[in-house]
Amino acid sequence: MAEFKDLFQTADWKKEKHVPAIExxxxxxxxxxxxVTVTVGKExxxxxxxxHHIRWIGVYFLPDGEKFPFQIGKFEFASHGESVQGPNMSTxxxxxxxxxxFKTDKPGAIYASSYCxxxxxxxxxxxxxxx
Ligand SMILES: [Fe+2]
Numbered sequence: 278m279a280e281f282k283d284l285f286q287t288a289d290w291k292k293e294k295h296v297p298a299i300e301x302x303x304x305x306x307x308x309x310x311x312x313v314t315v316t317v318g319k320e321x322x323x324x325x326x327x328x329h330h331i332r333w334i335g336v337y338f339l340p341d342g343e344k345f346p347f348q349i350g351k352f353e354f355a356s357h358g359e360s361v362q363g364p365n366m367s368t369x370x371x372x373x374x375x376x377x378x379f380k381t382d383k384p385g386a387i388y389a390s391s392y393c394x395x396x397x398x399x400x401x402x403x404x405x406x407x408x
Contacts, residue, residue, distance in 0.1 A: 285390065285400045294321040295396055297334055297389035299403040307382045307407055313349070315389045315401075317373040323393070327364035330357045331373035335390045338405075340383035349387075350377045383407060 290296035298319040305311045317323050317331045324330065333353045339346040352375045360367035373391065384407045391399050 285398050287400050290401055291320045293399075294318050294323045295391065295393055295399040297391045297399060297401040299387055299389050299401050301387060301403060301405065303404075304406040304408055305381075308380050310378045310380050311405070312376065312378050313387060314374065314376045315391075316375075317391045317393075317399075323373065325357070325370045325372065327358045329395055330354070330370070330393070332392045332394055334373060334375050336375070336377055337388040337390075338379060338381060338385055339388060340381065340385040343383075343385070346388060349379045350375070352377075381405075381407065 288296050290298040295317065298316045300314040301311060313336060315334050315336055317334065331354055333351065335351045336349040337346040338349055354371035354373055356369045356371045358365040358367055358370050385405055387403045387405055389401045
């Protein structure tokens with residue numbers, strides 16, 4: 278039986294459409310607001326249909342040397358084309374892209390996770406330095 282942590286798949290987000298791409302400054306100033314954009318399918322679009330879509334993205338920050346990450350935000354995507362007329366009939370689809378902000382005095386790593394309804398859980402990471 279696999280450990281839960283082994284179910285988090287990863288790859289280069291430029292080559293694998295499921296990996297959440299994290300866009301943020303390489304460095305920030307202590308206590309200054311830092312904007313983070315997380316997108317699934319940035320380089321290679323992921324399907325967005327009633328049958329196959331991204332359900333959520335989570336964003337976390339782990340300060341260097343610490344054990345427990347802090348959750349910055351969790352974003353649920355609720356419209357996947359379904360309507361009273363049937364699958365893919367509404368033409369309304371939530372796009373799997375989120376923008377959030379946080380501040381920290383500590384360097385560390387931003388982690389993002391995402392969930393595809395048929396291809397499971399994916400993760401991405403980007404380092405952050407503080408000056
Ligand atoms: Fe997928």
